[in-house]
Amino acid sequence: MCGIVGYVGKRSAQDVVVEGLRRMEYRGYDSAGIALLDADNEGLAVRKKSGKLANLEKLIAEEPLPDSTIGIGHTRWATHGGPTDANAHPHLGRAGRLAVVHNGIIENFAELRLELEAAGHDLLSQTDTEVAAHLLEAELDTGADLTVAMQRVCQRLEGAFTFVAIDSEDPDRIVGARRNSPLVVGIGEGENFLGSDVAAFIEHTSEAMELGQDQVVTITRDGVSVSGFDGSPGQGQRYHVDWDLSAAQKDGYDWFMRKEIHEQPRAVADALLGRRDADGQLQLDEMRLSDDELRGITKIIIIAAGTSFYAGLVAKYAIEHWCRIAVEVELSSEFRYRDPILDHSTLVVAISQSGETADTLQAIRHARTQRSKVLAICNTNGSTIPRESDAVIYTHAGPEIAVASTKGFLTQLVACYLLALYLAQVKGTRYGDEITTVVEQLEAAPDQIAAVLESSAGTMKRLAGEYLEAQTFLFLGRHAGYPVALEGALKLKELAYRHAEGFAAGELKHGPIALVADGLPVFCVVPPEGRDFLHDKMVSGIQEVRARGAHTICLVEEGDESIAPYADEIVWLPKVPVLLQPLVATVPLQLFACELATALGHDVDQPRNLAKSVTVE
Ligand code: F6R
Numbered sequence: 001m002c003g004i005v006g007y008v009g010k011r012s013a014q015d016v017v018v019e020g021l022r023r024m025e026y027r028g029y030d031s032a033g034i035a036l037l038d039a040d041n042e043g044l045a046v047r048k049k050s051g052k053l054a055n056l057e058k059l060i061a062e063e064p065l066p067d068s069t070i071g072i073g074h075t076r077w078a079t080h081g082g083p084t085d086a087n088a089h090p091h092l093g094r095a096g097r098l099a100v101v102h103n104g105i106i107e108n109f110a111e112l113r114l115e116l117e118a119a120g121h122d123l124l125s126q127t128d129t130e131v132a133a134h135l136l137e138a139e140l141d142t143g144a145d146l147t148v149a150m151q152r153v154c155q156r157l158e159g160a161f162t163f164v165a166i167d168s169e170d171p172d173r174i175v176g177a178r179r180n181s182p183l184v185v186g187i188g189e190g191e192n193f194l195g196s197d198v199a200a201f202i203e204h205t206s207e208a209m210e211l212g213q214d215q216v217v218t219i220t221r222d223g224v225s226v227s228g229f230d231g232s233p234g235q236g237q238r239y240h241v242d243w244d245l246s247a248a249q250k251d252g253y254d255w256f257m258r259k260e261i262h263e264q265p266r267a268v269a270d271a272l273l274g275r276r277d278a279d280g281q282l283q284l285d286e287m288r289l290s291d292d293e294l295r296g297i298t299k300i301i302i303i304a305a306g307t308s309f310y311a312g313l314v315a316k317y318a319i320e321h322w323c324r325i326a327v328e329v330e331l332s333s334e335f336r337y338r339d340p341i342l343d344h345s346t347l348v349v350a351i352s353q354s355g356e357t358a359d360t361l362q363a364i365r366h367a368r369t370q371r372s373k374v375l376a377i378c379n380t381n382g383s384t385i386p387r388e389s390d391a392v393i394y395t396h397a398g399p400e401i402a403v404a405s406t407k408g409f410l411t412q413l414v415a416c417y418l419l420a421l422y423l424a425q426v427k428g429t430r431y432g433d434e435i436t437t438v439v440e441q442l443e444a445a446p447d448q449i450a451a452v453l454e455s456s457a458g459t460m461k462r463l464a465g466e467y468l469e470a471q472t473f474l475f476l477g478r479h480a481g482y483p484v485a486l487e488g489a490l491k492l493k494e495l496a497y498r499h500a501e502g503f504a505a506g507e508l509k510h511g512p513i514a515l516v517a518d519g520l521p522v523f524c525v526v527p528p529e530g531r532d533f534l535h536d537k538m539v540s541g542i543q544e545v546r547a548r549g550a551h552t553i554c555l556v557e558e559g560d561e562s563i564a565p566y567a568d569e570i571v572w573l574p575k576v577p578v579l580l581q582p583l584v585a586t587v588p589l590q591l592f593a594c595e596l597a598t599a600l601g602h603d604v605d606q607p608r609n610l611a612k613s614v615t616v617e
Pocket of ligand 1 (some may be wrong): 306308355612
């Protein structure tokens with residue numbers, strides 16, 4: 001959700017914080033703000049502005065900030081209170097001694113606000129954050145230092161939150177805290193950083209420290225110290241970030257999304273790296289569940305949200321087919337409210353690119369209380385979901401900056417296939433040579449994805465131009481093509497703001513076909529030949545919509561000429577097995593959404609109302 005940056009060192013804090021905010025902006029862009037401690041001990045200097053970071057930069061140009069080497073910044077995704085200047089962070093304490101930025105939601109803020117108002121505090125915004133600012137400053141006024149004030153206040157708060165604060169009477173330290181919301185420390189020489197994720201400081205240091213749940217961190221120029229909310233000494237975990245600044249830059253592309261779409265061949269190759277030992281057996285580094293534990297699994301429940309949920313739907317087809325284990329796929333926001341049947345023989349697989357999604361995090365916590373083992377599929381090292389899981393498969397896609405997930409999704413698919421094959425290996429439901437064949441098919445995917453990118457990019461751009469005025473789009477698929485249809489529709493909704501629906505093609509005649517009217521664009525993901533039954537049924541579905549005037553854009557395996565009579569447009573896909581088809585079929589749909597949104601003049605990387613990781617339930 002919101003992006004947070006903190007810096008203390010020798011450089012210009014304004015430069016470091018604003019640059020960090022630029023890299024954090026994908027997390028939220030309703031407003032941005034900065035607070036610095038004046039180098040001449042003149043107290044706090046604050047600038048904040050609704051809208052994107054550019055608005056804040058303009059304000060700073062008009063009202064320059066003083067020199068400073070310590071400061072904090074924030075880019076907001078609005079929760080409590082609209083995206084106004086007053087609600088923008090940082091928020092100040094009662095007398096303006098302290099400034100704080102915040103991500104998350106303080107659930108008991110209403111009662112705390114009443115308490116403050118009864119004590120005569122004037123709150124200037126509608127945010128829950130300002131309540132924390134006043135509470136923190138009240139603690140400082142009792143003589144506590146900022147670290148102790150943070151510990152005390154956090155103990156009073158309910159909900160999920162990250163805070164980063166500075167105190168104008170203590171100009172050498174920044175204090176942060178986290179509960180169910182991300183915060184990482186960047187460790188430099190004579191300087192230290194705080195960030196919602198490592199992108200905030202990656203151009204300055206690759207040395208990072210992850211913080212545990214309910215921890216407070218204090219950074220100065222020369223040190224980092226960690227404690228619990230109760231003041232007990234704590235420890236963070238140091239790690240090295242294995243990607244660099246270039247991964248967080250656009251490299252000449254107009255959008256991060258386009259760059260990330262084009263990075264997919266490499267991302268998929270990286271997701272497959274090092275997964276086989278010298279004997280060709282699959283190995284998953286952070287599996288941490290023993291073969292015996294895996295053999296004891298009788299049911300798998302996959303939980304995820306949005307695009308990651310669609311990866312879970314594909315995983316169901318693969319796991320059930322290769323491993324003969326029953327798989328349920330559930331939206332994480334619904335999971336714990338339906339009282340799911342869980343026990344020690346249920347494996348819960350949580351798929352989350354960010355590793356922070358609050359719905360998914362709460363769902364895995366529920367699963368663990370029911371004694372189920374949890375395996376996370378995640379792209380973000382050290383994030384909360386993998387940390388709270390029994391096992392992890394990291395997807396190694398590198399940072400995904402565009403709000404819409406692309407390479408995150410394809411690499412989740414790879415991780416799902418690897419998990420399915422690994423379970424098949426352990427449970428003996430597939431012979432070794434069968435597993436090797438699929439792994440080799442997966443290893444061919446990077447080149448196939450590159451080929452689809454090359455062959456479909458021009459067509460998708462042209463089609464985007466042709467469908468500029470279309471208000472509704474349908475996407476049809478069957479089997480593993482069904483989640484692809486859902487994903488194609490989601491991408492279009494979130495980027496082009498057009499009405500788009502994905503359907504299992506067989507469901508069409510049970511209602512949705514009533515939507516079909518003359519000229520309606522319908523994307524059809526055609527299963528590969530060889531699955532004749534599926535393929536033929538899909539052809540019937542295409543005929544049905546075409547007969548009612550739809551424009552059919554068919555994603556078809558090379559050499560399959562049977563679709564030509566019913567297709568207004570054919571997008572050729574490389575020949576791949578049906579279960580792996582999502583790896584190639586998703587790509588043209590990503591490109592189409594990107595092109596249509598670009599042609600419509602939308603901000604592709606930062607679509608309206610969205611943010612990259614959804615850390616509120
Ligand atoms: C869509 C998209 C979202 C996420 C969803 C879950 O492009 O990115 O639908 O997939 O918010 O996020 P993660 O995977 O971080 O849990």
